[in-house]
Amino acid sequence: MGRDKATLPFHGETLLKRAVRLVRRAVDDVVVVARPGQSLPSLPSSARVVRDDVEDRGPLGGLSPGLRASKADAALAVACDSPFLHEAAIDFVFARLGDAEVAIVVEDGRPCPLFAVYRTSLAPRIDRMLAEGRLRPVFLLDEVPHVRIDAEELRAADCDLRSLVNCNTPEAYESALAASGPWVRVEFYDVARLRAGTAAIEVEAATLGDALREAAERLPALVPDVIRDGRLLEHWRANIDGERFVDDPELPLRSGSAVLLLSAQAGG
Amino acid sequence: MTPGGYHGRYLDIDLTTGRVAARRIPDDVLRRFVGGVGIGTWLLAQSAPAGLDPFDPRAAFVVALSPLVGTPLTTSAKFAVVAKSPLTDRLCDALASDRFAIELKHCGVDALVIRGACRERSMLIVDDRGATVEPAADLAGLSSADAETQVRARLGASWRWFGIGPAGERLVRFATCSGDGRHAGRGGLGAVLGSKRLQGIAVRGTGTCAVADAARVVAMAKDLSARSLGPGTAKYREVGTIANLLVFNRLNALPTRNFREGTFEDAELISAEAMRTLPSVRKSCAACTIGCEHVFPSPSGAQVRLEYEGLFALGPLCGIGDRDTVIEAAARCDAHGLDVISAGGTVAFAMECRENGLLPDAPRFGDPAGLLAMLDAIAARKGVGDVLAEGSRRAAALIGGGAERFAMHVKGLELPGYEPRALQAMALGLAVSSRGADHNRSGAYEEDFRPGADRTSADDSKGPAAARTEVQAAVLDSLILCKFLRGVFTDVVAESAAMLSAVTGWDVPAEELRLAGDRIVAARKLYNAREGWTRAEDSLPDRILTESSGSDPRFALSRSGLDRMIASYYMSKGWTPAGEIPPEIVRDLGLTDLFPEILR
Ligand code: SF4
Numbered sequence: 001m002g003r004d005k006a007t008l009p010f011h012g013e014t015l016l017k018r019a020v021r022l023v024r025r026a027v028d029d030v031v032v033v034a035r036p037g038q039s040l041p042s043l044p045s046s047a048r049v050v051r052d053d054v055e056d057r058g059p060l061g062g063l064s065p066g067l068r069a070s071k072a073d074a075a076l077a078v079a080c081d082s083p084f085l086h087e088a089a090i091d092f093v094f095a096r097l098g099d100a101e102v103a104i105v106v107e108d109g110r111p112c113p114l115f116a117v118y119r120t121s122l123a124p125r126i127d128r129m130l131a132e133g134r135l136r137p138v139f140l141l142d143e144v145p146h147v148r149i150d151a152e153e154l155r156a157a158d159c160d161l162r163s164l165v166n167c168n169t170p171e172a173y174e175s176a177l178a179a180s181g182p183w184v185r186v187e188f189y190d191v192a193r194l195r196a197g198t199a200a201i202e203v204e205a206a207t208l209g210d211a212l213r214e215a216a217e218r219l220p221a222l223v224p225d226v227i228r229d230g231r232l233l234e235h236w237r238a239n240i241d242g243e244r245f246v247d248d249p250e251l252p253l254r255s256g257s258a259v260l261l262l263s264a265q266a267g268g
Numbered sequence: 269m270t271p272g273g274y275h276g277r278y279l280d281i282d283l284t285t286g287r288v289a290a291r292r293i294p295d296d297v298l299r300r301f302v303g304g305v306g307i308g309t310w311l312l313a314q315s316a317p318a319g320l321d322p323f324d325p326r327a328a329f330v331v332a333l334s335p336l337v338g339t340p341l342t343t344s345a346k347f348a349v350v351a352k353s354p355l356t357d358r359l360c361d362a363l364a365s366d367r368f369a370i371e372l373k374h375c376g377v378d379a380l381v382i383r384g385a386c387r388e389r390s391m392l393i394v395d396d397r398g399a400t401v402e403p404a405a406d407l408a409g410l411s412s413a414d415a416e417t418q419v420r421a422r423l424g425a426s427w428r429w430f431g432i433g434p435a436g437e438r439l440v441r442f443a444t445c446s447g448d449g450r451h452a453g454r455g456g457l458g459a460v461l462g463s464k465r466l467q468g469i470a471v472r473g474t475g476t477c478a479v480a481d482a483a484r485v486v487a488m489a490k491d492l493s494a495r496s497l498g499p500g501t502a503k504y505r506e507v508g509t510i511a512n513l514l515v516f517n518r519l520n521a522l523p524t525r526n527f528r529e530g531t532f533e534d535a536e537l538i539s540a541e542a543m544r545t546l547p548s549v550r551k552s553c554a555a556c557t558i559g560c561e562h563v564f565p566s567p568s569g570a571q572v573r574l575e576y577e578g579l580f581a582l583g584p585l586c587g588i589g590d591r592d593t594v595i596e597a598a599a600r601c602d603a604h605g606l607d608v609i610s611a612g613g614t615v616a617f618a619m620e621c622r623e624n625g626l627l628p629d630a631p632r633f634g635d636p637a638g639l640l641a642m643l644d645a646i647a648a649r650k651g652v653g654d655v656l657a658e659g660s661r662r663a664a665a666l667i668g669g670g671a672e673r674f675a676m677h678v679k680g681l682e683l684p685g686y687e688p689r690a691l692q693a694m695a696l697g698l699a700v701s702s703r704g705a706d707h708n709r710s711g712a713y714e715e716d717f718r719p720g721a722d723r724t725s726a727d728d729s730k731g732p733a734a735a736r737t738e739v740q741a742a743v744l745d746s747l748i749l750c751k752f753l754r755g756v757f758t759d760v761v762a763e764s765a766a767m768l769s770a771v772t773g774w775d776v777p778a779e780e781l782r783l784a785g786d787r788i789v790a791a792r793k794l795y796n797a798r799e800g801w802t803r804a805e806d807s808l809p810d811r812i813l814t815e816s817s818g819s820d821p822r823f824a825l826s827r828s829g830l831d832r833m834i835a836s837y838y839m840s841k842g843w844t845p846a847g848e849i850p851p852e853i854v855r856d857l858g859l860t861d862l863f864p865e866i867l868r
Contacts, residue, residue: 189518190511190540191502225499235499235755237717242518243822247719260518263502265755266717267707268509268576 005081005167006034007041011180012202013218014041015167016080021217023078026090031069032080033062044220058135059113060126067123079114083176084162092157093117093149102146105154107164113137115164180204182255186215189262192236195221196261208238209249211259226261237264272480273335273771274298275376278311281392281399283464284325284384288399293378299774300858302781303334305361306746306788307379308350309795312359313862315381318798322354322456323439323463325385331430331469332379334748335771337369338477340489342496343750345369345555352799353455354463355441355610355659356680356704359795360455363708363745365553366447368428374473386465391419391431394471407467409434411603412446419470431468432458433605435647439463440657442610442682446602449573450553453607455681455703456659480773488767492756493557500755504560505550509576510540512685516580519723520823521690523683524584525633526616527676527811529818530687534589538579542591553750560752566599567592574598577707580685581612586619587633597639604647610659613682615642617660618652620674626667627652676809679704688812689823691716691723693730696833697738700806700847702792708751711737724822726829731836739785746788761785786841787857790849794863803847806834 006016013021020030020043030047034040036055043049050069052062063077074097076090097103097117104116122144129139151161167173184205188196196219203218205211209230216227226236230249239245239260240253253259270276276298280289293307301310308330315328329351336344347369353360372380375394382392391404407415416429429447436443436458443458444451445468452458461468479485503511513535516522520530536542543564551573552559561573572595582588582597601608618630629652631638645653655663660675660682676683681704688695697710707713715733716723740760744751747764757763762778769776793801807813808830816824838847854860 187518189515191506193541194506225502233499235502237719239519242520243724245717245719245721245723260515262515263511264717265500265503265752266512266515266713267711267751267754268512 004038006038008081008167008173010083010177011183011204015083016041017043019078019080019082019085020044020047022082022085022087023076023090024217026087027072027076029071031066031075033066044217046220057130059137060130060135060140063113063118064123064126064130067118067120067126070120072120074117074119076117077114079166081167081173082163082165083167083180084165086158086163088157089154089163092154096147096149098147099145100147101144102141103149104141104146105149105151105164107151107161111138111141111148112164182206182253184211184253184255185258186211187258187260189260191263192222192226192261195219195226197221205253207249207253208246208251208259211253212238212249215261232261235264237262271295271298271335271772271774272478273339275378275477277377278379278381279377279394279399280315281380281382282384283382283386283390283392283401283466286401290377290398298335298378300784300787301791302743302746302768302784302788303336303378304332304346304348304363304746304748305350305742306784306791308332308348308361309359309788309791310862311379311381312350312352313791313795313798315383316352318865319800320352322352322357322460325464326383327352327460327463329382329457329460329464330379331372331382333369333373333377334746335768336747336749337373339479339485339771340555341485341749341767342489342493342555342557343553343753344748345553346748346750347372348745348748349445349452349457351457351460353457353681353703354439354459355456355661358679358702358704358799358801359792360457360703361745361792362452362454362457363748364430364445364447364452365450365556365750366428366430367554368430368447368471370554371428371471371473373477374475375471376473376475380469382464382466385463389437389465389467391467392469393423394469396474404467407431408437412468412605413449413602415468416447419468423470423472427470427472429468429470432461433603433647435459435605435657436462437467438647438649438657440606440646440649441659441662442607442614444605444607446605449602451602451605451607454609454706454708456607456610458605479771481770484770485767488770492753495756496557496753498756501558501560501752504558504752507540508560508562508574510543510562510574510579512576513579513583514539514541516685516687519690520817520820521687522580522584523685523687525587526585526620526674527683527687527809527817528815530690530820530823531818532584532589535584537589538583538591538594543574556750558750558752564595566595568596568599570599570603572599572602575608577685578608578612581609581616582639585612585616585685586639588636588639589634590636593636593639597643600640600643600647604643606643606647609684610682611643611646613676614646614656614660614663615639617663617671617674617676618642618656621667621671624674626669626671673810676811677705678808679805681705683809686713687817687823688808689724689817689825692726692825692829692833693721693723693733695726695808695812695825695830696730696734696837699808699830700734700834700837701738702789702796709738709741709745710734711741711751711754726825726833728832728836730833731838732840734833734837735840738789739782742785742788743781746784783857787859790853790857791859791862793849794854794859794866797848798863798865806847
């Protein structure tokens, strides 16, 4: 790409921030593994950052500190340039782990080490492999019981397999930018603007509930005063395009619409 | 025994003779009219004969307290002033907040009825012993705030003041009365005091007023105070009502250039965000935990409590997008004692007259210096200001040449900052309100903001909604609690009834209080009927009913649409299609004695 993918902009946020936000929809604890000296864009406070202490060791190099930092029994590893991670796809891979040590998606016959769930107890073994110079992820698969999930199976959770899209080339990045949406503008008024710290953001949302959820993820200060569990609290109102006041989270939104968030107290 | 929270008496003061009599308010009246605007309406209706000019010396000016005054219940230090409005010739009640209410309560009365007129500029002094009139020529020409400083220097710092400014003295028909910088703003009640040559009222009381169940009142007060700091009041605390400006602008509901448009291109420049760069302080009325007042410095060095209504009326309505000008204009209205809404509305009317060749001396839309000069001229009744001091309705009649079509009022009261074509439940509320175009006696905009409601449709659902919010407002304005508390209540009337019960010792079910609200709305209407109300008054300016806002067809309201909503409002109240209250309803509400002429 010629540029650090983590910092690439993606409709008002960076690719890394977006990936963290999307993963956070499926899991409680997110660890970002950075290269030595890599400067990171701003991240949600819920994300913890650890550093890979050695450069250029491939996916396994980043995996080890990530697994060590994780508080869970098993952890998903994904690349930061995955703009369309879907929580159902993440849940699907976790669900397939069973008693195995690794559950890994296989696309066109090739395992995807950065769309896989690993037992966190594998960290010492990975360290050993790294010390021995065995850097390829397939070496790990040779050693431990694992589940291979064909990408076609994954379609049950993510029919277009958008979760597997990466931005490895400028062309892939541009096409991901163009393929996203529908885009909706969320505008903040009165106290909602104070909480949001901004007048408006663009969110990718097909429904009012999506728009509220993404706004809450991207602007955590809206939670829990304004938005909770994807719904506006009773003291707030949502309005579409300056016309109708609405409250149904399933309400479909057209691309280009505006969702206004404002106080329910209209008087003055 | 008098119920808790009341003294059961008022002072009947005749300024002409200097006679003062303490008179009883029967317990059943207290219970049926509660206090504030309710008791105020009851006293006004019986204190002056029908058909008096508001400036007739025999006209009454009523100050009415409520049972909650002096309790620890948050926002309860309020009082109502009620009189026949010189702007509308109909009933006007206006509220103010200040320790004045508590001092007056400690004088051992629930109300003052002030009639007659002084021979020279005077002030009324009320304390535990009663009331006396004293000369006050030295207060002439002072702003109410300066008069207050002078009076307290003379009488002592524990005295509170409620008085008029220069506009009231000169009988500007939209002059305010105020105390501690808070105005009883609408309807020109300051001019009524001015017509009596009464500069104001000084009070100090040393008594008490017991409540029936002190422990319960304290527990309720603690709970209410805690809730008053929650999300239901966040807008008022954190931004203030000026937050409405950008919201209304986005909803095409921000009246601009005399209601020709519903959005203002310079709204951002005078928005709450633009104000945030100024060093502001937050203040509150006495006994209020919310503190919605955001006070900004004006270019001339005054401290201005800036509210949405002043911001809209002195800004977009006049085409002014200059922040400092708007703040300075609000400061001048405060100093002169002018109602900001009517002042802005009347100047905007004059600006449009100027555009149409009817008033060459008026400023143009968007002329900051012209706006400020015109406010000064109105307060001084100088030049064209003398005509505008009559309010837009009378000024239009004086100017002629079709100026009426630019006068944006209902019953003579200039419209507040809610574009009726974009908020059509509110349009109905404005049309039928007994005070005229008014956003405080009708909270119908709540319906426009309800998810699922269609705010641009003049449909039958609007009538019951407007009626409900009007009754709710009458309850709060009689109790009296600040309307900015509404968001913390699950059921405003039920919780109000519980508070009233704890204070008075009565067992007041919610339905009884709702009925009292209904009675108060009806009493105001009957008063107006007595003074000449006709069905034609329940309407909106022609512009609203014949032009769309900003030429946007989405924001249009036809005369037949408004009539349909009005019919649904009358029907929901059980009134006749002509808007009259049938005798049986007058009887059922117990209003026959108060308005016997209606049944004749
Ligand atoms: S909320 Fe505002 S207007 Fe209401 S009582 Fe408190 S300070 Fe006064």
